Amino acid sequence: MLKAVAFAVAASTLAVALVVAHPVKAADKPAPPATMPVPADYREWQYLTSGIDMTYTQAGADSLKTEHQSVFDNVFVNPEAYKVFKQTGTWPDNTTFVLENRKGEAAASINKGGRTQNADVSGLEIHRKVNNEWAFYVRGGDGTEHLLPRPASCYTCHEAHAAVDTTFVQFYPTLLPIAKTKNTLSANYLKEMATPEAATPAPAK
Numbered sequence: 001m002l003k004a005v006a007f008a009v010a011a012s013t014l015a016v017a018l019v020v021a022h023p024v025k026a027a028d029k030p031a032p033p034a035t036m037p038v039p040a041d042y043r044e045w046q047y048l049t050s051g052i053d054m055t056y057t058q059a060g061a062d063s064l065k066t067e068h069q070s071v072f073d074n075v076f077v078n079p080e081a082y083k084v085f086k087q088t089g090t091w092p093d094n095t096t097f098v099l100e101n102r103k104g105e106a107a108a109s110i111n112k113g114g115r116t117q118n119a120d121v122s123g124l125e126i127h128r129k130v131n132n133e134w135a136f137y138v139r140g141g142d143g144t145e146h147l148l149p150r151p152a153s154c155y156t157c158h159e160a161h162a163a164v165d166t167t168f169v170q171f172y173p174t175l176l177p178i179a180k181t182k183n184t185l186s187a188n189y190l191k192e193m194a195t196p197e198a199a200t201p202a203p204a205k
């Protein structure tokens with residue numbers, strides 16, 4: 001009994017010490033989780049687009065001129081978020097996007113021109129709204145997705161150029177008309193549309 005009381009006192013002293021060392025303001029949001037598993041069923045989510053060989057510097061940049069293998073990026077969003085977007089043109093909390101890379105293959109099977117997608121996923125990135133803030137996750141060597149802390153070019157480019165709430169809705173053909181109708185296009189995107197030279201991202205540092 002005495003032991004228990006002594007323990008309780010020690011524990012509460014420790015708790016006070018911790019609170020003093022890390023004052024927590026009521027308004028502070030919990031940080032996004034450091035890792036997240038790849039959603040098992042993302043391939044059954046809402047499909048949005050397949051970008052191919054996208055590059056964000058000037059036209060004809062080296063990546064496109066030099067000998068390279070085409071890369072597709074297939075974008076999916078969770079069905080619950082898609083449903084809300086259709087109604088409102090905005091993304092609810094816990095919206096999760098998966099961008100999946102697959103290398104392009106030439107001359108597979110009967111194909112004589114153009115490119116088809118390889119069976120192996122060569123990269124996977126996640127963009128997720130957690131506690132109403134967007135976080136990026138990239139795949140680590142251990143196969144799980146790791147949070148990319150700020151600052152990172154992902155945040156800079158998406159915040160500066162994306163059409164709706166840091167997501168690239170301008171490239172998702174079924175979503176752009178909804179955002180237009182609901183009037184939810186970002187101020188940055190509208191400015192870029194009015195002055196196209198604003199659309200060239202600053203060179204990566």
Ligand code: HEC
Nearest residue numbers: 051056073097099125126127136153154157167168171201
């Ligand atoms: C220079 C601009 C730029 C940078 C830097 C960038 N992205 Fe993107 N991102 C894009 C574009 C453009 C798209 C649309 C892709 C498409 O249409 O296929 C996109 C789409 C995405 C998507 C799909 C959901 C969405 O938000 O539209 C994810 C996930 C994503 N990027 C993750 C990342 C991660 C992780 C990083 C950093 C490692 C990153 N991006 C860096 C331009 C950028």
